[in-house]
Amino acid sequence: MAMLRAAKHAMRSLGSTAPEAAPFSRMLHASPGSKKIVGVFYKANEYASLNPKFVGCVEGSLGIRDWLESQGHQYIVTDDKEGPNCELEKHIHDMHVLITTPFHPAYVTAERIKRAKNLQLLLTAGIGSDHIDLKAAAEAGLTVAEVTGSNVVSVAEDELMRILILVRNFVPGYLQVIKGDWNVAGIAYRAYDLEGKTVGTVGAGRIGKLLLQRLKPFNCNLLYYDRIKMDPALEKEIGAKFEEDLDTMLPKCDIIVINTPLTEKTRGMFNKERIGKLKKGVLIVNNARGAIMDTQAVADACSSGHIAGYSGDVWNPQPAPKDHPWRYMPNQAMTPHISGTTIDGQLRYAAGVKDMLDCYFKGQEFPAQNYIVKEGKLASQYQ
Amino acid sequence: MAMLRAAKHAMRSLGSTAPEAAPFSRMLHASPGSKKIVGVFYKANEYASLNPKFVGCVEGSLGIRDWLESQGHQYIVTDDKEGPNCELEKHIHDMHVLITTPFHPAYVTAERIKRAKNLQLLLTAGIGSDHIDLKAAAEAGLTVAEVTGSNVVSVAEDELMRILILVRNFVPGYLQVIKGDWNVAGIAYRAYDLEGKTVGTVGAGRIGKLLLQRLKPFNCNLLYYDRIKMDPALEKEIGAKFEEDLDTMLPKCDIIVINTPLTEKTRGMFNKERIGKLKKGVLIVNNARGAIMDTQAVADACSSGHIAGYSGDVWNPQPAPKDHPWRYMPNQAMTPHISGTTIDGQLRYAAGVKDMLDCYFKGQEFPAQNYIVKEGKLASQYQ
Numbered sequence: 001m002a003m004l005r006a007a008k009h010a011m012r013s014l015g016s017t018a019p020e021a022a023p024f025s026r027m028l029h030a031s032p033g034s035k036k037i038v039g040v041f042y043k044a045n046e047y048a049s050l051n052p053k054f055v056g057c058v059e060g061s062l063g064i065r066d067w068l069e070s071q072g073h074q075y076i077v078t079d080d081k082e083g084p085n086c087e088l089e090k091h092i093h094d095m096h097v098l099i100t101t102p103f104h105p106a107y108v109t110a111e112r113i114k115r116a117k118n119l120q121l122l123l124t125a126g127i128g129s130d131h132i133d134l135k136a137a138a139e140a141g142l143t144v145a146e147v148t149g150s151n152v153v154s155v156a157e158d159e160l161m162r163i164l165i166l167v168r169n170f171v172p173g174y175l176q177v178i179k180g181d182w183n184v185a186g187i188a189y190r191a192y193d194l195e196g197k198t199v200g201t202v203g204a205g206r207i208g209k210l211l212l213q214r215l216k217p218f219n220c221n222l223l224y225y226d227r228i229k230m231d232p233a234l235e236k237e238i239g240a241k242f243e244e245d246l247d248t249m250l251p252k253c254d255i256i257v258i259n260t261p262l263t264e265k266t267r268g269m270f271n272k273e274r275i276g277k278l279k280k281g282v283l284i285v286n287n288a289r290g291a292i293m294d295t296q297a298v299a300d301a302c303s304s305g306h307i308a309g310y311s312g313d314v315w316n317p318q319p320a321p322k323d324h325p326w327r328y329m330p331n332q333a334m335t336p337h338i339s340g341t342t343i344d345g346q347l348r349y350a351a352g353v354k355d356m357l358d359c360y361f362k363g364q365e366f367p368a369q370n371y372i373v374k375e376g377k378l379a380s381q382y383q
Numbered sequence: 384m385a386m387l388r389a390a391k392h393a394m395r396s397l398g399s400t401a402p403e404a405a406p407f408s409r410m411l412h413a414s415p416g417s418k419k420i421v422g423v424f425y426k427a428n429e430y431a432s433l434n435p436k437f438v439g440c441v442e443g444s445l446g447i448r449d450w451l452e453s454q455g456h457q458y459i460v461t462d463d464k465e466g467p468n469c470e471l472e473k474h475i476h477d478m479h480v481l482i483t484t485p486f487h488p489a490y491v492t493a494e495r496i497k498r499a500k501n502l503q504l505l506l507t508a509g510i511g512s513d514h515i516d517l518k519a520a521a522e523a524g525l526t527v528a529e530v531t532g533s534n535v536v537s538v539a540e541d542e543l544m545r546i547l548i549l550v551r552n553f554v555p556g557y558l559q560v561i562k563g564d565w566n567v568a569g570i571a572y573r574a575y576d577l578e579g580k581t582v583g584t585v586g587a588g589r590i591g592k593l594l595l596q597r598l599k600p601f602n603c604n605l606l607y608y609d610r611i612k613m614d615p616a617l618e619k620e621i622g623a624k625f626e627e628d629l630d631t632m633l634p635k636c637d638i639i640v641i642n643t644p645l646t647e648k649t650r651g652m653f654n655k656e657r658i659g660k661l662k663k664g665v666l667i668v669n670n671a672r673g674a675i676m677d678t679q680a681v682a683d684a685c686s687s688g689h690i691a692g693y694s695g696d697v698w699n700p701q702p703a704p705k706d707h708p709w710r711y712m713p714n715q716a717m718t719p720h721i722s723g724t725t726i727d728g729q730l731r732y733a734a735g736v737k738d739m740l741d742c743y744f745k746g747q748e749f750p751a752q753n754y755i756v757k758e759g760k761l762a763s764q765y766q
Contacts, residue, residue, distance in 0.1 A: 161547035173718025185427035335556025
């Protein structure tokens with residue numbers, strides 16, 4: 001395992017200076033013993049006991065407490081992550097590993113990294129490490145890794161659900177039912193079939209591809225924009241057309257799905273100007289990251305009707321404050337950040353975190369695709 | 384076109400007795416002139432003007448008024464269908480054609496048929512003619528026809544949406560958002576991936592097949608029960624396994640979808656006893672007809688948790704009264720009857736009704752698959 005700070009730390013312990021070419025995995029082996037591991041998850045309270053497979057919450061603790069403690073490690077788990085007196089802050093100075101999730105993100109700032117003198121490893125239980133200052137983590141020689149692939153199916157399924165919810169105008173129908181109303185026209189006047197519509201995904205990585213595969217039998221016109229054109233055989237199998245230029249693709253779309261990580265390039269990508277160029281009545285699904293959108297520009301375009309529907313589970317920040325404008329804009333079908341934390345997804349990312357911790361204790365490499373920051377370098381999708 | 388009463392009516396006009404073997408289409412030609420056509424649709428009020436393609440409502444009148452009137456026919460359209468003083472009642476005695484829809488069903492009882500002395504043709508704008516007493520219609524020599532295929536894609540898409548809404552526990556997440564809450568655990572403890580689950584459809588006709596095709600990329604275990612086993616090639620393409628016995632299939636299913644018409648055989652099919660034998664935590668999607676379920680048995684099983692989620696757009700009766708128990712049972716994701724009346728669906732069934740009226744005026748046959756009652760016989764799915 002390559003871990004600059006682990007190496008530096010090991011060097012300090014050994015009282016020597018590491019030659020730059022030394023294998024870092026050996027360095028980690030040079031730093032054995034009990035580790036302090038901190039996990040920040042959402043709290044389940046009364047829901048914790050309702051499902052024995054519910055491992056993704058504070059109470060479930062990824063199901064790895066007994067395993068960690070039996071090996072002599074210390075495992076602190078909390079949901080208290082904000083402000084100077086929070087539980088997380090008490091452990092910043094001496095933790096070796098921090099496990100976080102995108103669903104209840106502990107924001108790992110440069111300032112926190114600076115104070116975390118023993119920190120070697122940041123693990124994301126799930127996918128998406130933008131709540132971590134990756135540049136600062138790289139500079140500090142930390143390793144950042146995700147459980148790549150753990151919940152891509154979960155998110156892709158959820159995106160297809162949201163496309164259908166918007167296209168078919170589900171929410172007003174449900175609200176009529178619980179209010180005791182019955183007005184078919186009030187739903188039908190803007191309910192459509194998905195068949196025949198143009199769907200474009202911004203990003204066609206693991207999740208985008210799974211979405212396109214699931215969209216194929218719906219007989220849509222499928223488009224994708226990505227840094228990389230797919231292999232022609234895969235493109236044919238999926239039935240989607242590559243679009244080289246984002247702003248050429250977007251105005252063609254009846255439905256746009258965001259499947260790109262949050263980076264400095266994608267932050268605020270959908271601002272007032274870009275939204276203004278979309279087809280009037282466009283539907284947008286965003287399970288990627290809230291900050292890819294300009295919050296107020298989305299709310300304004302929903303109010304004017306330029307965006308006819310917006311659905312997603314990601315917000316900026318999270319948890320969304322009570323006065324977040326997306327809670328109150330018309331034609332939204334939002335939820336809290338949930339798509340990647342189904343019970344099936346939790347079981348997979350809990351197993352992935354355990355595997356990586358095991359590698360870490362043994363000084364072994366992680367699966368290559370899991371690295372987000374390694375040896376001071378960011379993974380390509382974050383560059 | 385075969386139409387016993389048209390024939391009898393024509394015979395009366397001609398003052399002769401028709402030989403039983405005479406081609407009925409000729410008989411219809413023998414009864415030319417202006418027809419009185421009544422359409423019963425849902426009213427759109429303020430929504431009518433919001434979409435020029437919104438033809439399925441009273442105001443839109445299927446977009447055939449000018450065409451009908453230019454040919455000298457009379458066209459009455461209303462949503463007022465209940466009680467002795469309703470608008471529909473005023474026209475029962477002299478109408479020739481009645482167009483109805485499943486979304487706002489005009490219940491065509493034996494008693495109404497008896498009083499409709501001039502009636503020849505009952506057209507369903509959409510699919511599903513169970514709001515008509517088909518036996519009485521057959522005995523009276525009426526023709527009943529639907530626009531078969533017009534909205535099967537619309538309904539199948541909607542079913543897949545509802546499967547995902549239930550599996551992934553969407554509704555509590557949405558309600559949190561609009562109430563200003565944020566509690567990921569309260570959703571996640573019972574949110575799952577669709578992948579790997581067993582989905583069974585009761586009925587695999589046009590809609591059931593389209594649903595199975597759309598489910599294929601989700602990597603589920605797909606089962607179907609039907610009167611007829613699919614062609615092996617189609618079965619392989621769809622990837623679903625035939626189940627000969629309904630009660631053998633049902634307890635295997637994590638998710639059950641109802642895709643059978645309402646007939647005397649299917650009415651009340653899901654009663655307390657049958658529901659009791661389903662897997663605990665089963666999810667049910669029913670866009671077929673409300674009366675296939677025992678209303679109270681479904682509500683009770685949702686309350687006990689035996690059914691973990693129920694979603695559909697069909698009720699018994701429609702419109703659903705304010706105190707219908709399905710409005711208030713836990714874990715429901717219901718809407719008014721909407722899945723087959725998307726704008727795309729409306730345009731297709733409006734065109735189909737126009738085509739059949741044109742055939743009727745010209746004494747030509749309808750497409751064979753459209754007939755529900757023809758020459759005194761019910762279509763096979765209603766037998």
